[in-house]
Amino acid sequence: MIKGILFDKDGTLIEFNSLWINLTKKIVHDIIKQYNIDEKNTIPMLEVLGIQANDTLVSNSLIASETLYDSAQALAPFINESTETLYKLLDEMYYVGTCQHPDAIKPIGDVKKLFQELHNKNIRVGIVTADQYNVTAFTLQYLGLMPYVDFIATADTYPKKPSPEALHAFCNKFNLQQSDVIHIGDTKVDMLFGQNTKQPVGVLSGTSDLATLQQYSTTVLPTIHDIVHHFRL
Missing domain, CATH: 3.40.50.1000 (HAD superfamily/HAD-like)
Known part of the structure; x- marks a missing residue:
């Protein structure tokens, strides 16, 4: 029973896709801008998270099944930042982004x-x-x-x-x-x-x-x- x-x-x-793909793309763009790094990093940063260039999601990728800390760990080398600092930044960004666009929660x-x-x-x-x-x-x-x-x-x-x-x-x-x-x-x-x-x-x-x-x-x-x-x- x-x-x-x-x-x-x-x-x-x-x-999944209605919330996480667009929000993650925006966050990666904002990080690139905030850390003033080359925009050519956009695609590899998204790909390491599991989002391909055509906006399709890789099954069992980082954002599909792993944690925010895992994502921070994967992105940190691109911007020469500590995982812990980036983790805190991502935590805030995802929360604010979700609250600002609740219509994406379907x-x-x-x-x-x-x-x-x-x-x-x-x-x-x-x-x-x-x-x-x-x-x-x-x-x-x-x-x-x-x-x-x-x-x-x-x-x-x-x-x-x-x-x-x-x-x-x-x-x-x-x-x-x-x-x-x-x-x-x-x-x-x-x-x-x-x-x-x-x-x-x-x-x-x-x-x-x-x-x-x-x-x-x-x-x-x-x-x-x-x-x-x-x-x-």
Whole structure:
């Protein structure tokens, strides 16, 4: 019996490309301008993050599945800056950019209705994301999801996925067994994290294709809205 569900955020609850590609391009442009470096670095900086010249996203790339600190570490050599300093700058830039353009936060279907349904069935709901807490909290509040979310784990509050520490904290908080919980996400990292639960569940609404997700999970669904029927919740 499933008593708790941990959801990834980007590509799972909200559309990935509508928010992250344009925002990341703007931030890279602003960094280049702020540090007065050659604009020829724009394309390689975006590519190291996972955005190709035609604005397509590389599956399981840095911005698709890793943390902001990982992005800072990858970008720091381009501008001769410390990772720690750039990490703080990126944290502010992404938060401000998200708050300034909340219209770019597009839920995948009626997420609020789904969360209300899970809440009414006494299923604990948690978010485990590679994103920062500030952007995550703003996103959940903007979408009206916060009243139905029991637990939030972000890359700046817990060790990043696939470390199981966020799962352990979720289970301890609500007296659950790991076998009572499933994790739903759209990347390889999500599937590896989910292997610590009853089972990882892949969704095709994000940045990975069916073949990739099926390497790590026997359950791959179109979106999160298929879980109620699939698991008979």
